[in-house]
Amino acid sequence: MRPEPPNGSAGVPEIFGGGIYGAIRRAVVIGNGFPGAENQCLGLVRALGLSGRHSLYRVLRPRGGINEWLHWLPVSVHKKLDHFIRQIFGGSGLKVEGKKGMPLLGKKNGLLHVLEADAKQIAKVARETFDQYGPLLVIASGRDTISIASSIKRFAPENVFVVQIQHPRSRLDRFDLVIAPRHDYYSLNPQARQQIPWLVRRWITPCEPPGKNVVLTVGALHQADFAALRSAASAWHEELASLPKPLLVVNIGGPSSNCRYGVDLAKQLATMLQNVLWSCGSVRISFSRRTPKKVSKLLMEEFNTHPKVYIWDGEGPNPHLGHLAWADAFVITADSVSMLSEACSIGKPVYVIGADRCTWKFADFQKSLAERGVVRPFTDIRKLELLTPKRHCRGCKSGTFSTRRTRVENSYMIDNVKLSLGQTLLGIFSISRQFLMHLFIYLLTPSFSGSHVEHL
Structure with a gap:
């Protein structure tokens, strides 16, 4: 159970009397097409009880050919350059991703179906339907969505509430709320400052401590809440329930610039x-789309014929949520913040491999998980330990799990809530600071805790 909401004879503040729909009844998610970013937005939508009242729009980049080398450019510049190249070369050898629409929410909530995220159009809808449907919650994540989200706020400041997930690396006052992982602020640590050449220190963001409109999390937001796990446990019951226990799930991501590995780590694993x-x-x-072929090939050759081991080849339904629901323990490569965040919040033992290869803020993230006693390194292990981690396990010995069993809850690992709002949030539609404080604390309760799905 979550902590009891303050005030109110029935244990619920008066402002919660009408539920979340009494405050915000619709939402728009601005995505970039990458699951890691979009899942965080959808996780927040689920926590706010708006799953059936949201639309998903995407910021689309040109794809194929030379465009694969131009993703470092701002979206607007990339599109103009792509158009210029097509004018000169006639599109030879270039491919552009089709603008496929997302048939999610129709006109019933005033959110018209669009093919691509259009800041002016979304802001126009928010203004024209404000009296009938109330304020529009806009949730965005990923570098490509920053300009769209901030533009919506600029075009309709009295009719929208904009939440940007992940630090935008720009002015935070362009958004009503920023939700960022703690390790995004690693550059402010004295140790981090020493790692940065003094000539470029002023250019490393963020340069200031989190402001009043910043919510810090330990890991990434996600959709693996109580309801999702219960549904997944049912959906995958036939395939996973009868497997011999304990069930160990191994999730392998892919190397990044701050967490490099290859066949050497695969051999160690x-x-x-x-x-x-x-x-x-x-x-x-399970492998991800980022897993190098040489890594997956080595592990498949090693375990493909072993009677205890099953390797998902990417065909058919993705078993990820089923694995989260039914696994007794996890082994996860250190590169994946999302997979680690999901597994740690469920409350089952999580072993990490490759954490020693992480640098910069990702090393700080691994350190924060270890300090909380929710992970241990997958080295020199002879037998799986099936003890449940304890949230914020202070004093835990290095490399050990806490033995206390706790509960599954909808958690997003909020480390610190720093929220400050004026007397009004959305023009004539006023929401007090107390309401939003209660809302984000109550719905985004921090924990790295849980119990086995069979206890649900």
Whole structure:
């Protein structure tokens, strides 16, 4: 159970009497087409109870050919350059992703279906339908969405409330609320400052501590809440319930500039899995789209014929949520903040491999998980430990899990809520500071805790 909301004879503040729909009844998600970013937005939508009242729009970039080398450019500049190249070369050798619409929400909530995120059009809809439907909540995540989200705020400041997930690396006052992981502010630490050449220190963002409109999280927001896990447990019951226990799930991501690895780490992982296989009933291995072929090939050759091991080949329904629901323990590569955040919030043992290869803020993220006692390194392990981590386990010995069992809850690992609003939020539609404080604390309760799905 979540902490009791303050005030009110029935345990619910008066302002919650009408529920979330009494405040905000519709939302727009601005996505960039990448699951890691969009899942964070959809996770917040779920936490606010707006799953059936939102629309998803996307910021689309030109794709194919030379465009694959131009993703570092701002979206607007990229599109203009792509148009210029097409004018000169006639589009030879270039491919552009089709503008496919998302048939989600129709006209019933005043949110017209558009093919691509258009700041002016979304702001226009928010203004014209404000009297009938109230304020529009805009949630965006990812670098490509920053200009769109801030433009919507500029075009309709009295009719929208804009939330930007992940630090935008620009002025925060362009948004009503910014939700960022703590490690995004790693550059402010004295240790981090020493790692930055003094000539470029002024250019490393963020340069200032989090402001009043910033909410800090330990990890990434996600959709793996109580309801999602319960649904996944039911959907995957036939395939996963009968597997010999304990079930170990191995999630393998892909190397990044701040977490480099290759076949060497795959060999280390294979050796460690061989060491613990005797203590596992079943093992299921999943690769991501970022996993190098040489890594997946090595592991498939090593375990493809092992009777205890199943390797998902990417065909058919993605078992990820089913794995979260039914697994007894996880092994996850250190590069994936999203997968680690999901697994740690469920409350099952999580082993990390490759954390020593992470640098900069990602090393700080790994350190924060270890300090909370929710992960341990997957090295020199001879037997799986199936003890449940304890949230904020201060004093835990390095490399050990806490033994206290807690509960599954909808958690987004909020570390600190710093929210300051004026007397009015959306013109004549006024929302007090107390309401938003209660809303984000109550719905985004921090924890790295949980229990096995069979206890739900």
